[in-house]
Amino acid sequence: MASKDPSREAHFPSIEKKYGEPMKYWFAVMAKVTDKKYPEQIAHLRENYGFSQAHANALVMYSRGSTTAKRFDTPAQYFKTIDPKQAKTARSILKTITTKYPELELVIAWNQPMLRLDTKYIFGITVAKNHILMSPWSTDVLAKFAPKMKDLDVKKKTIGVPNDWEVDTKLILAMVKARLAE
Numbered sequence: 157m158a159s160k161d162p163s164r165e166a167h168f169p170s171i172e173k174k175y176g177e178p179m180k181y182w183f184a185v186m187a188k189v190t191d192k193k194y195p196e197q198i199a200h201l202r203e204n205y206g207f208s209q210a211h212a213n214a215l216v217m218y219s220r221g222s223t224t225a226k227r228f229d230t231p232a233q234y235f236k237t238i239d240p241k242q243a244k245t246a247r248s249i250l251k252t253i254t255t256k257y258p259e260l261e262l263v264i265a266w267n268q269p270m271l272r273l274d275t276k277y278i279f280g281i282t283v284a285k286n287h288i289l290m291s292p293w294s295t296d297v298l299a300k301f302a303p304k305m306k307d308l309d310v311k312k313k314t315i316g317v318p319n320d321w322e323v324d325t326k327l328i329l330a331m332v333k334a335r336l337a338e
Contacts, residue, residue: 164222167214175205186219194220231262231269241319242283248323249290253279253332271332278335288321289314292331294338301331 168179175182185205189197197216201207207215228234231250235243246269253271254260260271260278270280280291291314292298302310304327309316 164214164218167211171207171211171215174211175207182215183219186215190219227267228264231264234264234267234269238283239319242288245288245317245319245321245323246281246283249281249288249328250279252323252325252328256329257332257336273336279332283319286319287316288319289316290328291315292335294335296338297331297334300334301327 171182172178185201186197189200192200194216197219198209198212201212201215202209228237235247238246250262250269250271254262257271257278260273263270263272265272265277265280268280268282271278277293280293282289282291287309292301295313298310298313298315305315
């Protein structure tokens with residue numbers, strides 16, 4: 157599956173078309189708010205020019221020197237950038253799944269490790285400072301298994317686990333099985 161162009165510049169033609177001005181104009185707009193914080197710059201573009209979040213983010217981040225949204229080419233690169241305790245737990249979760257379901261492909265999507273079957277995402281992991289978030293990519297799967305996760309931080313689309321969580325293999329595999337059945 158070909159990935160979308162992660163460069164910020166990939167948005168420029170649609171920004172010019174949708175908002176009716178060349179990029180030179182938008183760079184001048186950004187120069188006037190260069191001293192503002194990221195949220196203020198985004199709000200400026202959205203409120204004053206009707207920018208979508210994606211277009212505003214592309215322009216703001218490019219103006220701040222970030223020319224691409226892509227940071228990691230491989231899961232190994234991702235794991236090198238996080239706390240070793242988190243990396244160990246996240247790898248353990250993913251290994252639990254890929255051992256049982258070797259047909260799942262471990263990829264980087266949205267700069268995070270994800271397990272995919274063909275073009276469908278099945279399970280993902282991301283880390284924050286104080287926890288790891290898992291996502292079975294299904295609100296139905298989350299709802300079905302929420303009663304079994306009372307000691308975890310279950311949200312609408314994610315499950316928060318401690319950085320040193322002892323992986324509940326049975327739970328993880330049951331969620332993946334349910335997700336695959338969808």
